Amino acid sequence: MSRVNDVGGQQGFGAINPDPHEEPTFHADWEARVFAVQRVLLRRGAYNLDEFRDAIERMPPQDYLTSSYYERWLAGIETLLIEKGLLDHD
Numbered sequence: 001m002s003r004v005n006d007v008g009g010q011q012g013f014g015a016i017n018p019d020p021h022e023e024p025t026f027h028a029d030w031e032a033r034v035f036a037v038q039r040v041l042l043r044r045g046a047y048n049l050d051e052f053r054d055a056i057e058r059m060p061p062q063d064y065l066t067s068s069y070y071e072r073w074l075a076g077i078e079t080l081l082i083e084k085g086l087l088d089h090d
Contacts, residue, residue, distance in 0.1 A: 031070040038073055047080045055079040 026032040041047060047055075055076035059067070067075065081087035 026070075027068075034070045034074050034077070038077055041077065041081075046086060047084065051080055052076050055083075 056072045059075055082089055
């Protein structure tokens with residue numbers, strides 16, 4: 001079963017030709033913080049990279065499609081921390 005993020009080989013999504021000179025690594029400070037938090041949690045063993053990827057891929061399709069790259073990362077982090085009892089849903 002494919003998920004909303006599985007667009008490999010599908011038509012209509014356009015070419016991916018990133019130009020590193022056009023796009024900054026982070027568009028806002030909060031994105032850099034999400035990146036840093038994710039790195040720390042991985043190194044501390046809170047979850048592994050496969051779990052992180054799966055948490056992002058389990059996002060509801062509408063949320064996945066309307067979220068930015070780092071919004072997806074944040075959703076994945078929140079999901080895993082709640083599932084592992086490290087963060088309260090409130």
